[in-house]
Amino acid sequence: xxxxxxxxxxxxxxxxxxxxxxxxxxxxxxxxxxxxxxxxxxxxxxxxxxxxxxxxxxxxxxxxxxxxxxxxxxxxxxxxxxxxxxxxxxxxxxxxxxxxxxxxxxxxxxxxxxxxxxxxxxxxxxxxxxxx
Amino acid sequence: xxxxxxxxxxxxxxxxxxxxxxxxxxxxxxxxxxxxxxxxxxxxxxxxxxxxxxxxxxxxxxxxxxxxxxxxxxxxxxxxxxxxxxxxxxxxxxxxxxxxxxxxxxxxxxxxxxxxxxxxxxxxxxxxxxxx
DNA sequence: TTTGATGCAAATGTTTTGCATGCAA
DNA sequence: TTGCATGCAAAACATTTGCATCAAA
Numbered sequence: 570x571x572x573x574x575x576x577x578x579x580x581x582x583x584x585x586x587x588x589x590x591x592x593x594x595x596x597x598x599x600x601x602x603x604x605x606x607x608x609x610x611x612x613x614x615x616x617x618x619x620x621x622x623x624x625x626x627x628x629x630x631x632x633x634x635x636x637x638x639x640x641x642x643x644x645x646x647x648x649x650x651x652x653x654x655x656x657x658x659x660x661x662x663x664x665x666x667x668x669x670x671x672x673x674x675x676x677x678x679x680x681x682x683x684x685x686x687x688x689x690x691x692x693x694x695x696x697x698x699x700x701x
Numbered sequence: 702x703x704x705x706x707x708x709x710x711x712x713x714x715x716x717x718x719x720x721x722x723x724x725x726x727x728x729x730x731x732x733x734x735x736x737x738x739x740x741x742x743x744x745x746x747x748x749x750x751x752x753x754x755x756x757x758x759x760x761x762x763x764x765x766x767x768x769x770x771x772x773x774x775x776x777x778x779x780x781x782x783x784x785x786x787x788x789x790x791x792x793x794x795x796x797x798x799x800x801x802x803x804x805x806x807x808x809x810x811x812x813x814x815x816x817x818x819x820x821x822x823x824x825x826x827x828x829x830x831x832x833x
Numbered sequence: 834t835t836t837g838a839t840g841c842a843a844a845t846g847t848t849t850t851g852c853a854t855g856c857a858a
Numbered sequence: 859t860t861g862c863a864t865g866c867a868a869a870a871c872a873t874t875t876g877c878a879t880c881a882a883a
Binding site for chain 2: 670678
């Protein structure tokens, strides 16, 4: 099952660089400008394989379509409650010992050993705070 | 817009006590036994208003239907990667100063002030660990 | 030439919603 | 009697998938 490097995948990778945490539909819309025959299914299929192989990150949201992050390295996100923009933490922003402390209290309370965590923060971004 | 206390809402509240972090469909199935004319739409509508009024908690998942928690007070969850069961932390399990530290590093890295966080942990529960 | 990737459209699964009717206050 | 809540069914929405065809290696 050797992977081929299709034109479409190339364009998806480019769109991911160009756009800021886009949804699949936004990537689709961007590529549509230059390559009108692309299909949304292809965009999803490629994003899924890329995420599965650790090339990109998929960011699930409870109330809106998933978004994709071209940076696959461990980092976290904060969403602006007003404009919806997503901001990345640096990869080393959260000290490992802080995560370990978190895990420990969860384990102590539930009896289940933590293997991984999903964390999403929210607040009001500086730009939105300014004009309010 | 005074809220009325319908038979259906009563049964939904009961099902929430009886079942363990159920989905809307599971609540629907439970009520169906005693009250065959209930509709799934009604279950969703009631769960939404209850969550909106802070009576219960809605737990979103990226890859499966949302679940509901009869305990509306701040606490966190860990999902077993094998059996899918959800375990609650105690309400005071995570020390406020730990959360404050987390918020601080996120703010320092992104420039956005944290207002709230969503955290979901996962691991293997003791029961699943035993028979493996 | 081989077979993985694509485009299209239909299917999926969850959740919401419009509307006529029912029922709690 | 009033108008919020219900049941039903259709719609909305994000995402996946079956299949014939295309194209990368």
